[in-house]
Structure formats: structure tokens, C-alpha cells
Amino acid sequence: MLEEAEEIGRRARRARLRLGMAQADLAVALGKSQGWVSKMERGLIEIDRVGLLNRLASELHIHPNDLIGRPYNSSPGENQWQVAASSILRELRRYDLTPVFAGTPRPARQLWQETTRLHRLRDAAANVAIMEVLPDLLREARALAEVCTGHEREEAFAIYAVCCKFAHTAAHALGHPELVAMSCERAAWSARLSGDPVMPAVADWMRVWDMWATADWEDATTLSYKAIRSVQEGYDQGEPLAVRAWGSLQLRAAVSAARGNRRSEAEDRIAHAKAAADRLAEYVGPPVYDRHSLTFSPGNVQIHAISVALEMRDQRRALAIHRRTSPELIASLPSSRRGHHHMELARAWLWDGSRDAALAELEKAERIAPQLIRNHPIARSTLRSIVYAERASTREKLRRMSDRFHLDG
Template sequence: MLDEREAIGKRVRRQRLRLGMTQADLAAKLRRSQGWVSKVEQGRIELDRAKLINEVAAALHCHPNDLIERPFIAGKASENQWQVAAASILRELRRYDLTPTFDGQPRTSRQLWQETERLHRLRDAAANVSILRVLPDLLREAQALAEVATGHEREEAFGVYAVCCKFAHTAAHALGHPELVAMSCERASWAAERSGDVVLPAVASWMRVWDMWATADWHDAITLSDKALQAIEGEYAAGEPLAVRAWGTLQLRAAVSAARAGLPQETEDRIRMARTAAERMVVSEAPVFDRHSLTFSPGNVQIHSISVQLEMGDHAKALLLHERADHEQVAILPGSRRGYHHMDIARAWLWDGNRDRALAELEKAEKIAPQLVRNHPVARATLRKIVYAERTVTRERLRRMSDRFHLDG
């Protein structure tokens, strides 16, 4: 894993030289020192924040995956089979406006929505590989229904198709497949506009905001969030449950964007508005089916309030908010969300100098969402820093002991 850190530095250097940039040029773009760039290229500084990775990639005019070499190739062939499913999904998305290759009669939209509940459960467990395996057939069937249905049933078929694209988008981000990320986002927007669902286009914009982070376009991400918020403002004001969820989720997206843009007051304002939306959510005896699969809740607002502090480099405040959090609300979040949260707390403890607690949090994250964590660049960077620090301490202890034993020669 230490070799991996050095390899990232070499890829930064190779891309910089490919563009004919000096270290001073790159440093100026990043508002860093030339010495900092030199240490990154030597593997002596870890790119351990998504904001940092994305900004370096944007300055070098490449995708972040080009620097961190995603997707990571596992040692076992069986662990790489998800790429076969990803290729099948891409095939379906490319032929979105052609006659679907579907034998027989497609099920009703009601039945297809019920089928998406399986995807919700897999998403909650961060089982991204399993999600990709389910999607090709479901996309094909939703497209077939849209082909033969009319009126509201046809609109619902497009709604199912758009939400399937959202699941593909989330899994592709987690596993590191930029082509699938981009195409699923485009197709989600296309289908959402045909769905008759007034909230679904805003959900598609929420996906686009995530993609803007890859190019460090923080201000554009805020602008797009606001455009989507404006589109559902009336439904939110009326208390429409799915609009409230989408509104809160978009505010959280905007909060992360503002934190990465270095806008602390706007970050706090967005968290506050998301918290207000969470308070408006009414728990009834018959909960609303979250057909858009947005994991918005008071617990989700709490973990985002911690995450944005880390984005702004304030690990002490992040740990304080973690201590004050309602851990019962966090505990009921889906596994994918809790996995991200424990990765964040691991980073906070590491920056605080407590490697033992950092490792314990990283172990919790891996136990909850193994596929997500083992393949996540920030989790890998955090573990590398722990390993490197432990080796450094061990070397120093051995040096001192050898001195005491007079083993210099």
C-alpha cells in the first residue's frame, strides 16, 4: 500500500510533464508551494481528501481516477466480475432510443417499482456489485414497458428507468467506473423529463452535482443545486413528502460543495436548511415509499454536519459534533451511509494523532460496508498513513534500542 502512495505521486508527475507544466506552474494553480508538489510526486504527502484529489486532477486536466488508478483491480478474478455487469449496463444505456431486446410481455410499472425495493436493500448494504448484476435486466424491461405503454403507465416506466440509472450511478461511483457514471447520469436526466414526476428531474440534478465534484467545480455545483431546489420549491412548501426529501438532500449536496469551495458560512446555512427539512419529515403509520431512493433523515444531516467540518480541515470540531450526535439516529442509517461516516471519523482521529482510534473506526467502516471501504481512495489513503506512521515509530524504537545495545556496527 505504501507503493500505491508512491505510484499516485508518479502519476501526478507523469501527467504534469505530459502537459509541459513545471512544479511551480502546478503549485500556482493549486495555491500551494513548489515544495508541496515535489513531496506529493515523491509520495511523501498523501492525497487523503476527495477535495484535494479532485483539485489536483482538475489542475492537471484529467479525471481523478487517472491519478488514483480506479477501479482498483482485485487479486481474485471473481472480485473483478462486476466489470462484466457494468459493460452490460452500458450496452443498455447506449441503446436507450432503440427497440428494446425483450422477449415476452413486460410487467406493470407497479411490479417494476416493487422490484426496485430489492435495489434499495442492496444499496443500504453497500452491495454495489450485486446492484450492477440486477440492473441490466431491469433497465431492459423498463424500456420495453415504455415502448408499449401509454399515458401514466408509460411515464411510470420512464420513472423506473431513471431510478435504475441512479442506482447504476451510485454503484459506479463506489467502484470507480467513470464511463458508467457519466452515461447513467445523462440517461437519468433524459428519462426523468419523460416520467411525469415533478421531483425526479431534481434528483437527476443531484446526480450531476456529484459529477461536478470530480472536476472541482464547487461553485457550479452550488448553482446547479439551487436551480434544482427552485424547481421543487412549490412542492416543498406544500409539504409533499418526496419533495421534502429531495430538498433536504440537495441542501446537503450544496453544503459539501460550499465546504470544498471554502465557504464556511454558506456551509452552515445549507446544513441548517437541511436540518429544517428533516424536521418537516412526518413519520406516519404508513411511511411514504421513497421511490427516488434518497437516504435523507435527521441522522443523515448529522453525519453531513461532521463531514463538512473535515472538508474544511477542522477535525476537532468534527470530533466534537460526533461526540454530541444522536448515535441512535446514526445507527439506523443504511450501511453505505454509516460506512462513509466511520471513514470520516477515522480521518478525524488520525489527524488528531490517535492512530488506534482511527484504525478502530476504519475497521467498523469495513465491517459495515466492505466493498465500499476497500475500494475507496480516502479509506485506502487513511490506512496507508496509519501503516506508514506505525512503521516510522517502529523503526525509531528499534534504532534507539540498537543504540542501547551498541549494535551500530
């Protein structure tokens, strides 16, 4: 892992040379100096923001995963998720063919109950387990759509779309770009057939995430606004699922704007998301099942506000927001979001000059969501930065002590 920065730099250099691009040209495209590019290619600079990583990959016309070597090398046992990923891809490729399913598919209400297991796995950041569950559930949902009509058929397509969303989330976390892209396409297809007025906006929410990989910040923002308009009527009427989707899309728009260096717009979108969270908290009525699996809540808004500040490299603002945030609000979040939050705090503390606090947050993140954190490029970048800094500090202490002892005399 300690050699990853050097390898990332070498991959960037090879990609740049393959395009016949000078360091100075890449520097101009990134808004950096030629010296920065030179140091990055030698592994002397950490790519410590997702927005910067994605923009670098975009300028080099490669996928971010190709730049950082993801999926990361691990043991054969840890790589078994790729077998399940292949099975999911097979199901998604044959989406318009007669399903291969033995027996009679269960009714939609029972299949929705199966998705509650996926919600729990998602909240625990158990992405490998999600991969293992999905092939059979996708196959059965598609089989149900084939044999039913009317509302039951629409519900089968809604379940299929939600399964695609789970595949999309797990594939992003584990680093499988082909599955990411195909899950997004199939979610859009099945959302249109679902009869669910919110589901197409959820599919757009997924597409925005994919646009980040190619640093298409403007398109990501535009698509977010389009999706927001599609659920605006439901939001205005206070429909809980529409409010949840509207707020989640505002957070997508905020991150997109922050990565595009549009601070005021990013902050405006966070404010809109807070208003949606307040509205959701005021809802009075029977419990509403979050069938779209959007983890939208006041706590989620707060941790996105911190992420937005960090994307604009404003760690002091990020830490100030953190200090104002109730610990109970963070504790109410699922493990996947809490793990990501503490990973972000580690980065904030590191940039603020406190390696001890950064390491403590990173350790906390790993305890909460180990699979997510160990596979996240920013967590790995943060840990490398801490290790390098500790090594340099130790070398300096030894040099000074050696001078006092006159060991070179």
C-alpha cells in the same frame, strides 16, 4: 497498496510534464507550496481529501480515477462486475431504439417492487450485486415504456430513471467513470418523460456529484440551487418526497461549498438540511415510499456535517459534532452510510493524532460495508497513513533501544 502513494505521485508528475507545467505553476493553482508538490510527486504526502484529489486531477486535466488507478487491481472473481457494467452501458446506449425484450413486460407496480431489492442492496453497499440486477430491469422498464401510454408509460420512465441512479451510485463506488457519465445523462432524459415533478431534481442531484470529479465547485453549488428551486413549491406544501429531495440537495450544496472553501455557506446549507429533516419527522399521514432512493434523514444530516468539517480540514469540529450525535441516530442509517461515516471518523482521529482510534474506526467501517470501504480512495489513504506512521514509530523505538544497547559501538 503501500506503494499506491508513490504511484499516484508518479502519475501526477507524468500528467504535469505532459502539459509542460512547472511544479511551481501547479503549486500556485492548488494553493500549495512547490515543496508540497515535490513531496506529493515522490509519494511522501497523502491526498487525504476528496476535494483535494479532484482539484489536483482537474488542474492536470485527467480524471481522478486515472490519478489513483481506479478500479483497483483485484482478483478475476472480484472484477466480474465489469461484465455487468458493460451490459448496463449497452442498454443505456440504445435508449432510443426498440428494446430487445422477449415476452410482455410486467406492469409498473411490479417493477417498482423490484426496485425495493435495489434499495436493500444499496443500503448494504452491495454495489456489485446492484450491477448484476440492473441490465434486465433497465431493459424491461424500457420495454414497458415502449408498449404503454399515459400514466403507465410515465411510470416506466420513472423506473428507468431510478435504475440509472442505482447504476450511477454503484459506478461511483466501484470506479467506472464512463458508466457514471452515461447513467447521469440517461437519468436526466428519462426524468423529463416520467411525469414525476421531483425526478428532474434527482437527476440534477446526480449531476452535482459528477461536477465534484472535475472540481467545479461553483457550478455544483449553482446547479444545487437550481434544483432546490424546482422542488421549492412541493417543499413549502410539505410533500414528503419534495422535502426529502430538497434536504438532499441542501447537503449536496453544503459539500460543494465546503470544497470551495466557503465555510459560512456550507454551514448555512447544513442548517437548511436540518430544518428539512425536522419537517420530515413531523409528517403525519400514510407511509410514503421513497421511490427516488434518497437516504435523507436526521442521521444523514449529522454525518454530512462531519464530512463538511473534514473537507475544511477541521477535525476538532468534526469530532465535536460526532460526540454530540446520538449513537442511535447513526445506528438507524443504512450500512452504506454508516460505513462511510466510520471511514470519515477514522480520518478525523488520524488528523487529531490518535492512530489507534483511527484504525478502530476504519476496521468498524470495513466490517459494516467492506466492498465500499476497500474501494474508497480515502479509506485506502487513511490506512496507508496509519501504516507509514506505525513503521516510522517502530523504527524510532528500535533506534533508541539500539542506542541504549550500544549496538553501533
